Amino acid sequence: MHTPAVEADLGWALGSVFRGYLRATGEALAGLPGGPRGYQVLTSAEQGEPSSQLALAHRLGVDRTVMTYLIDDLERSGLVERRPDPADRRARLLSATAAGRARLAEATEALRRAEDHVLAPLNPAERDQLRDLLRKLATEAPGENACRVVADVAALEGGSC
C-alpha cells in the first residue's frame, strides 16, 4: 500500500488550504460586505470592467441572485454605484465610489498581509510557483463547461452537449 493517507488527497489539501485562506481573509476583510467575494466585486468595479453583473457572477462563481444581494450590500455601504448602461438599458454598469476605492486600497493591503501569513510555509520562489500554477489552472480550466467534464470523465453518449 502506497500510503494513501488523507494527507495525500488533492481534495483534502485543496480544501484545507482554501479553509485557511478563508479564515485568514475573513479576519482581514472583516467589515467589508460580502467578505472575499465582496472584495472581488469591488476590485472589478474599481477597474471599470465592461462586464455585466451576470458575466461577473459567472466569473466569480456565484449565482446571479446572490450577485444581486452582494451588490446591494456594497451599494448600501456606499462603496459601489449601479449606473444604467447607456448601450443596454437592461444592464447596469458597476463603478466604485471614491469611498470604495479608498476601502479597496485598505482591503488590498490587509489582504496582502493575510496572504503572506497563509503562504508562510513557502519561500518566495515557491509562492510564485503556486500563484502561477493556480492562475494557470483557473484561467485555462477546461471544466468551465460542465458538459465536457461529464463527457470526459464518464464517456457519456447522448448529444446533449
Next chain:
Amino acid sequence: MHTPAVEADLGWALGSVFRGYLRATGEALAGLPGGPRGYQVLTSAEQGEPSSQLALAHRLGVDRTVMTYLIDDLERSGLVERRPDPADRRARLLSATAAGRARLAEATEALRRAEDHVLAPLNPAERDQLRDLLRKLATEAPGENACRVVADVAALEGGSC
C-alpha cells in the same frame, strides 16, 4: 497601475480551482454519501486511523455535529462501522466494511480520472509541483490556530491567546 485584475487575486484563483474540483469530483463521487468529505472519512476509516471522530472532524475541517450526520449516512449505506473504543467508552472507532473498502477502491479510481481532468492544463511536472506545494501548505499551515492568525495580522494586544 499594475493590473490588479481579479485574475491576479490569489483568492479568486484558489476559489475557482476549488469550485472546479468540487464540480468534477461531484460527478465522480455521485452516489457516495457525503461526496468528497464522505470519501475522506471513508479513506480514514479504511486505514484504521486511531483518531476519534472529533479529531477527524477537525482535520477535515467540518463541525463535529456535521461529522455525526456524515458517519450516519456512511454507516446506513453499510460502508463503515462504528465500534466502541475499548480504551475509552465515550469514543467510537471507525472502521471500513468490506463493502466500504470495495467502494473506496472504485471511488479512488474515479477520483483519479476526475483529478486528471481538473489538472489537464498542467504538465506532469507542474502537477507534482502543485500537489507538493498544496500539501506543504496544508500540513504546515500556521493558521490551524485562529488566534495566531489574528495576532499576526492585526498585531492585537490582549492576552486572550
Next chain:
DNA sequence: GACGATAGTCTGTAAAACAGAACATCTAAT
C-alpha cells in the same frame, strides 16, 4: 410590431452550517 432571448430582481423552498444543551464517560484533585 411580434417573437424569443437576455439582464436584473424578487419569491419561496431546500439544504447546510452553527450554537447550545444533554448525556455518558474520563481525568484529576481532594
Next chain:
DNA sequence: ATTAGATGTTCTGTTTTACAGACTATCGTC
C-alpha cells in the same frame, strides 16, 4: 472515594445560504 471539571458524541433548534422558478423590462431579429 468522591467530587469537579473536561471531553466525545449526539440531539434540538436557529440562522444563514444556495438555488430553482417566476416576473419585469429591454434587446435583437424577422
